[in-house]
Every structure is written in structure tokens, then in C-alpha cells.
Amino acid sequence: MFRLDGKVALVTGAGRGAGLGIIRTLAKQGAHVVVNDIDPAAAAAAAEALRTAGGRATPVVFDVTVWESVRAAVAQVVREVGPIDILVNNAGNAGSQPMQLKLFVEMAPEDWQPFIAVNLLGVLNCTHAVLRGMCERGWGRIITISSGSGQVARPPGASLYGAAKAGGAHFMRHLSQEVARSGVTANVISLGMMNHLPEEFTAPVIRTIPIGRLGTPEDIGAAVLFVYPIGRPQLPPGRSPRGSAAGSSP
Ligand SMILES: NC(=O)c1ccc[n+]([C@@H]2O[C@H](COP(=O)([O-])OP(=O)(O)OC[C@H]3O[C@@H](n4cnc5c(N)ncnc54)[C@H](O)[C@@H]3O)[C@@H](O)[C@H]2O)c1
Structure with a gap:
């Protein structure tokens, strides 16, 4: 297995749940x-x-979700720890509010905001804050944690969550095309249901899973390493990567 010595990895929302497996x-x-x-x-x-x-x-x-806080924190990390090589956009669900299922017809516009804020704007904020520095150094890895709800219309009551997750994932696809020649990769990992959710949510789902268990934080950590390609872009002769190797931006 390859090593990440010397790399600086920022993982958002890493204080519990899947983020713990990623950081470990x-x-x-x-x-x-x-x-x-x-x-x-x-x-x-x-x-x-x-x-x-x-x-x-x-x-x-x-x-x-707050651009100015993200920008200031990334600048501080660059000063005190070093340039950020790896970003994992993991903060999600309903942000700091409890995740609750609610049919769209029952929702008011103010109910939409938490899902869009953390799952889409949060991804944009953190990615933007680290991207220029990665491109200038000619190397970076960005991984966004999405959800099966961003791919299929399940479960009922998660339409805003699913829409925001789909938005974050599709942003990564576009981004991957924009930054590939700069030595930066952008990938998405879509999770199914995780084992730290309350049993009332998980029990009916476990019965439908052939291996009989839910995802664990360590499963997600392994998936993050799996999408971490080691090589640099191989460009046709005469074409140099975008950016330079000597950038100092975050
Ligand atoms: N749990 C699941 O079954 C499941 C399924 C599919 C996808 N996901 C996705 O996986 C990721 C991790 O999910 P989880 O269930 O482990 O998370 P969680 O809700 O258990 O923990 C998320 C952490 O993020 C932090 N956080 C919330 N809002 C934040 C913000 N605005 N800024 C910074 N930190 C913030 C919280 O304090 C918390 O420590 C999320 O993106 C989630 O949408 C989870």
C-alpha cells in the first residue's frame, strides 16, 4: 500500500461518523x-x-457553509501546517440540524436551506478555497462524499438532500474535467446507509443487503484511498501541465 507521508489532508465534518474512518x-x-x-x-x-x-x-x-470562515481557516492551515494536498468534502446530511425526512409538499423554503448549504455550497466553498493552490503546485486530490439518495429517488422525504447530493456529485464531474491537466483529481464516493444511524432507520434496510450489514467508517476510509490515483497526468509531447510547481496560494 502506498504512503501519504508529507501530505496534508483536510477532512470536513470529521468529528464523528464516516469522517472518523476517513481520518483514521x-x-x-x-x-x-x-x-x-x-x-x-x-x-x-x-x-x-x-x-x-x-x-x-x-x-x-x-x-x-460560510465562505469567509472557510477561506480564513484554509489560509491559517496553509500558514501553520502546510499547503493542502488532499480535501475530503465529508460534512453533509442536514449540517448541524438533525436529519429528518419530510415530503417536499410539506416543506417551506426555509427548510430547503440546510441541505443545499452543507451538501452543495459547503462543497463549493471548501473546494474553491484549496483549488488554486493545488493547481499551482500541479498536484491535488479532492474527494466528495455523496449519497445513494443523489442517484435514486429514495427514501421518500429526502428530495432536498438528494438534490443537493446530486449537485455536489455532478459539480465534481465537471471539476474533474477542468483540473485534470493541472494534476488535480476530483472524485465522488456515494455512500449507502451507514451503521451509526439509529436502528429504526437501519433495521428495514439491513434485511435488503445481501452481506447483511451496513457501511462502517473504515469501509469509507478504504474507499477514499481506493480513488486516490498515484500517478501524474501523462500529457502529449509539447503540452505542459496548467499551473506551475512553485505556487504559494492555499
Ligand atoms: N450516515 C449515512 O448513512 C450516510 C449515507 C449516505 C451518505 N452520507 C453522507 O456521508 C457523509 C458523512 O455522514 P455521517 O452520517 O457520517 O455524518 P454525521 O452527520 O454523523 O456527522 C457529520 C459531522 O459533520 C459536522 N458538521 C455538520 N455541519 C457542519 C458544517 N456546516 N461545517 C463543518 N462540520 C459540520 C457535524 O458536527 C458532525 O460531526 C455526509 O456527507 C452524509 O451526507 C451518510
Whole structure:
């Protein structure tokens, strides 16, 4: 297995759930993990657990939905830890609000905002904050965690969540075409149901899964490594990558 020593990886919403598996995997492979969460205690505890296990980790608290906070936090990370090589857009669901299913006909416009804010605008904010620096250095990895609800119209009551997840995923497809020649990859991992949800949600779903179990945080960590290509772009003779190797932007 390849190593990530010397790489700086920012993982959003990493204070619990799937994010914990992602940061444990990246830290185990040698990356310095910047553990973001909107909840300061969750970010601090997750980073401390990585350090206790022998990894390198720094907690960074910001709300992915607020552009100015994201921009300032990324600039601080670049100054204090180093340029960000890997971004995992993991913060999602309904953000800091509890995830609740509600039919669209019953929703008011203010109910739409949390889903769009964290699952689409949050992805745009964090990606934009790190992208120019990655392109200038000619290397970067961006991975956005999406959901099966962004691909199929299930479950009923998740239309805004599904729409925002589909938007974040399709943005990644476009982005991948724009930045490939700069040595930056953009990928999406769409999760099914995870094992940390309440049993009332998970019990009916487990019965439909042939292997009889839900996803675990470690499964997602492994998937993040799987979509991490090692090589650089191979360009036709005479065509140089976009950007330079000596950029200093975040
Ligand atoms: N849990 C599932 O079954 C499931 C299924 C499919 C996809 N997903 C997706 O996987 C990702 C992780 O899901 P999860 O269930 O592990 O998450 P979770 O809801 O258990 O935890 C998310 C973390 O993100 C933090 N957070 C919330 N809003 C934030 C914001 N605005 N800025 C920064 N941090 C914020 C929370 O404090 C929390 O620690 C999400 O993108 C989610 O949409 C989850």
C-alpha cells in the first residue's frame, strides 16, 4: 500500500461518523490530517485520538457553509501546517440540524436551506478555497462524499438532500474535467446507509443487503484511498501541465 507521508489532508465534518474512518485511514497512511468540524469538542477529540494512535493531526473548527470562515481557516492551515494536498468534502446530511425526512409538499423554503448549504455550497466553498493552490503546485486530490439518495429517488422525504447530493456529485464531474491537466483529481464516493444511524432507520434496510450489514467508517476510509490515483497526468509531447510547481496560494 502506498504512503501519504508529507501530505496534508483536510477532512470536513470529521468529528464523528464516516469522517472518523476517513481520518483514521489517512493518518495511518502517514498524512498530516486537518480535522474539521463545526463542533469544537468533536474536532478536538477526533484529532487527539489520531495523535494518541501515533498519527499527525490538527483540529480546525469552521462552518463549511460560510465562505469567509472557510477561506480564513484554509489560509491559517496553509500558514501553520502546510499547503493542502488532499480535501475530503465529508460534512453533509442536514449540517448541524438533525436529519429528518419530510415530503417536499410539506416543506417551506426555509427548510430547503440546510441541505443545499452543507451538501452543495459547503462543497463549493471548501473546494474553491484549496483549488488554486493545488493547481499551482500541479498536484491535488479532492474527494466528495455523496449519497445513494443523489442517484435514486429514495427514501421518500429526502428530495432536498438528494438534490443537493446530486449537485455536489455532478459539480465534481465537471471539476474533474477542468483540473485534470493541472494534476488535480476530483472524485465522488456515494455512500449507502451507514451503521451509526439509529436502528429504526437501519433495521428495514439491513434485511435488503445481501452481506447483511451496513457501511462502517473504515469501509469509507478504504474507499477514499481506493480513488486516490498515484500517478501524474501523462500529457502529449509539447503540452505542459496548467499551473506551475512553485505556487504559494492555499
Ligand atoms: N450516515 C449515512 O448513512 C450516510 C449515507 C449516505 C451518505 N452520507 C453522507 O456521508 C457523509 C458523512 O455522514 P455521517 O452520517 O457520517 O455524518 P454525521 O452527520 O454523523 O456527522 C457529520 C459531522 O459533520 C459536522 N458538521 C455538520 N455541519 C457542519 C458544517 N456546516 N461545517 C463543518 N462540520 C459540520 C457535524 O458536527 C458532525 O460531526 C455526509 O456527507 C452524509 O451526507 C451518510
